Amino acid sequence: xxxxxxxxxxxxxxxxxxxxxxxxxxxxxxxxxxxxxxxxxxxxxxxxxxxxxxxxxxxxxxxxxxxxxxxxxxxxxxxxxxxxxxxxxxxxxxxxxxxxxxxxxxxxxxxxxxxxxxxxxxxxxxxxxxxxxxxxxxxxxxxxxxxxxxxxxxxxxxxxxxxxxxxxxxxxxxxxxxxxxxxxxxxxxxxxxxxxxxxxxxxxxxxxxxxxxxxxxxxxxxxxxxxxxxxxxxxxxxxxxxxxxxxx
Amino acid sequence: xxxxxxxxxxxxxxxxxxxxxxxxxxxxxxxxxxxxxxxxxxxxxxxxxxxxxxxxxxxxxxxxxxxxxxxxxxxxxxxxxxxxxxxxxxxxxxxxxxxxxxxxxxxxxxxxxxxxxxxxxxxxxxxxxxxxxxxxxxxxxxxxxxxxxxxxxxxxxxxxxxxxxxxxxxxxxxxxxxxxxxxxxxxxxxxxxxxxxxxxxxxxxxxxxxxxxxxxxxxx
Numbered sequence: 001x002x003x004x005x006x007x008x009x010x011x012x013x014x015x016x017x018x019x020x021x022x023x024x025x026x027x028x029x030x031x032x033x034x035x036x037x038x039x040x041x042x043x044x045x046x047x048x049x050x051x052x053x054x055x056x057x058x059x060x061x062x063x064x065x066x067x068x069x070x071x072x073x074x075x076x077x078x079x080x081x082x083x084x085x086x087x088x089x090x091x092x093x094x095x096x097x098x099x100x101x102x103x104x105x106x107x108x109x110x111x112x113x114x115x116x117x118x119x120x121x122x123x124x125x126x127x128x129x130x131x132x133x134x135x136x137x138x139x140x141x142x143x144x145x146x147x148x149x150x151x152x153x154x155x156x157x158x159x160x161x162x163x164x165x166x167x168x169x170x171x172x173x174x175x176x177x178x179x180x181x182x183x184x185x186x187x188x189x190x191x192x193x194x195x196x197x198x199x200x201x202x203x204x205x206x207x208x209x210x211x212x213x214x215x216x217x218x219x220x221x222x223x224x225x226x227x228x229x230x231x232x233x234x235x236x237x238x239x240x241x242x243x244x245x246x247x248x
Numbered sequence: 249x250x251x252x253x254x255x256x257x258x259x260x261x262x263x264x265x266x267x268x269x270x271x272x273x274x275x276x277x278x279x280x281x282x283x284x285x286x287x288x289x290x291x292x293x294x295x296x297x298x299x300x301x302x303x304x305x306x307x308x309x310x311x312x313x314x315x316x317x318x319x320x321x322x323x324x325x326x327x328x329x330x331x332x333x334x335x336x337x338x339x340x341x342x343x344x345x346x347x348x349x350x351x352x353x354x355x356x357x358x359x360x361x362x363x364x365x366x367x368x369x370x371x372x373x374x375x376x377x378x379x380x381x382x383x384x385x386x387x388x389x390x391x392x393x394x395x396x397x398x399x400x401x402x403x404x405x406x407x408x409x410x411x412x413x414x415x416x417x418x419x420x421x422x423x424x425x426x427x428x429x430x431x432x433x434x435x436x437x438x439x440x441x442x443x444x445x446x447x448x449x450x451x452x453x454x455x456x457x458x459x460x461x462x463x464x465x466x467x468x
Binding site: 056058081082084085088089091093095096097098099108109112113114141154157158161 | 365367368371373374375376378381385389390
């Protein structure tokens with residue numbers, strides 16, 4: 001990735017997405033450079049999750065361009081399975097595979113998709129679980145874990161594919177308050193290692209501490225972009241001010 | 249009292265012939281339910297595909313099976329297969345039963361697949377797994393777990409329904425009971441006997457299904 005240093009990891013041009021008559025994303029432009037941590041904030045229904053889901057093609061755009069690592073990705077000309085390997089995703093509700101143990105969750109895609117040997121995948125899987133603080137939980141099923149532990153397994157599972165970008169869709173919203181910290185700490189560590197991250201979150205403290213850029217969305221549009229301190233302390237737009245005064 | 253002794257004599261005296269019938273019933277049930285399971289899985293996947301024509305084919309199949317009595321299906325397949333294609337009676341019977349159970353199993357599997365949270369599919373796809381791989385490795389294993397009670401129930405129905413092949417002349421459990429009954433004009437003891445055999449089969453199968461359910465529940 002050295003060659004791409006400070007290069008554009010993700011670039012979005014005039015992205016539009018509708019669900020039926022509902023126009024959810026309106027002419028979105030966004031650039032995420034390598035090692036950037038970008039937080040998307042905004043009220044629910046503002047389109048931030050849909051934007052994130054468009055970035056790894058869980059939702060397919062109606063128009064506009066999505067450029068990943070310099071290459072414009074189209075559903076018809078690209079193998080989206082390949083693209084998704086570069087763009088990891090962490091979900092609000094974890095979506096761990098309940099019929100597999102923690103370690104099986106982590107090694108499933110490396111073995112099935114990347115065709116790693118089982119031994120190699122297990123070695124790396126254990127290393128990643130160690131890293132997210134779950135080195136003693138390899139062999140348990142997800143149902144025995146707390147929400148915070150589940151989300152850390154989900155992060156390890158996404159990392160096992162060695163993605164270039166990680167997308168987080170409200171990763172702490174489904175957690176009990178006392179479990180939020182452990183997940184944010186894992187994410188912060190990841191950011192410090194230089195992972196490129198796009199995070200939909202309501203955690204303003206995390207945004208201030210970790211993010212390089214904050215993006216405020218409202219009704220399917222990007223209203224304002226700035227450093228978190230700029231955006232949170234001196235928002236230029238009235239709508240940003242209104243939103244912030246309701247959440248801070 | 250003498251009626252009970254009489255029944256007991258018939259029960260013990262007919263064990264040999266009924267064991268022959270039992271063997272046919274078991275063979276027929278196992279073969280037909282295995283085929284039915286494959287048919288069911290196939291049509292379940294057609295139904296959840298996004299391709300209209302495949303959905304129609306699955307709907308038509310399920311409509312035909314649900315809309316006609318099993319005995320009619322067995323007779324049509326029996327005369328169709330044995331007269332025209334010269335297929336042995338056993339396979340004609342198995343085909344009839346599989347054709348029938350397959351439709352119900354298709355609906356059970358489809359329901360189970362659709363009951364799996366869509367986040368599971370998304371998690372698989374987000375890791376770069378293809379549609380097929382996600383279905384095979386993530387969705388189906390969970391769907392089968394969820395379907396075990398209903399599938400077990402359908403298997404029990406399938407075993408009991410297999411008695412209808414006696415009408416195309418097969419000497420399964422029920423066929424044996426009918427033959428013995430009409431040969432001796434002593435119907436009741438033979439039908440009581442065959443009822444006991446079916447009860448025992450279902451008792452064993454119920455136990456196996458419950459055991460399977462418990463075993464699969466260990467991840468919950």
